[in-house]
């Protein structure tokens with residue numbers, strides 16, 4: 272469904288993403304992980320059309336979408352969430368969700384009906400309250416609902432679990448699964464490994480802008496290159512030594 276081909280992004284002297292190639296299969300939940308500053312958000316920014324790659328191509332359903340504007344991509348079926356959630360504070364929760372729904376339902380009544388269905392799917396309550404009254408967990412659900420209301424086929428989730436406590440994370444995992452079950456393909460940036468392990472079929476790992484591993488979560492966690500990227504040089508060996516000595 273999504274194919275990133277040898278994509279690089281340079282900001283002045285900094286190569287934020289370097290020659291990354293990855294694929295997302297239709298109907299899958301895939302993860303994009305890596306240490307802070309690895310280039311994950313920059314990759315999302317390019318896939319969703321907010322930045323143009325310095326080189327390489329991005330294909331969606333086999334069509335070259337490199338450098339296509341975000342609103343055109345939204346209409347084509349790509350939606351993203353943002354790490355920093357900024358709802359329209361003066362609007363109610365349901366009106367915020369309806370902002371996304373207007374993309375395909377120009378009439379207010381239809382947009383609100385669509386927004387209510389999506390709010391229900393993600394377990395968002397307090398629909399008539401101002402969005403500014405929501406807790407962090409509520410805002411995360413609102414961000415999810417806003418993106419989903421555009422009726423995407425590919426949903427890019429940028430750390431939707433960040434800032435949530437363990438029980439809130441447990442509550443939102445089935446929501447992500449329900450979104451996939453409704454026919455939406457998901458690519459998620461996530462630092463919460465427990466969630467990555469339970470949700471993703473495939474994980475792509477980048478560090479310093481480059482791909483260092485790609486595969487099933489169970490293979491990724493044992494990959495010495497991944498352990499090193501997260502825990503520092505020599506970590507894989509130290510851990511192996513500790514395991515060997517009980």
Ligand SMILES: Nc1ncnc2c1ncn2[C@@H]1O[C@H](COP(=O)(O)OP(=O)(O)OP(=O)(O)O)[C@@H](O)[C@H]1O
Pocket residue numbers: 282285287305306307308309310311312313314
């Ligand atoms: N617009 C920009 N201009 C200049 N440098 C940028 C820009 N956007 C990102 N960068 C730099 O590119 C690198 C990759 O950043 P990016 O936000 O993609 O990393 P990340 O993997 O998403 O990190 P995190 O997990 O901390 O969100 C960083 O060094 C960052 O400072």
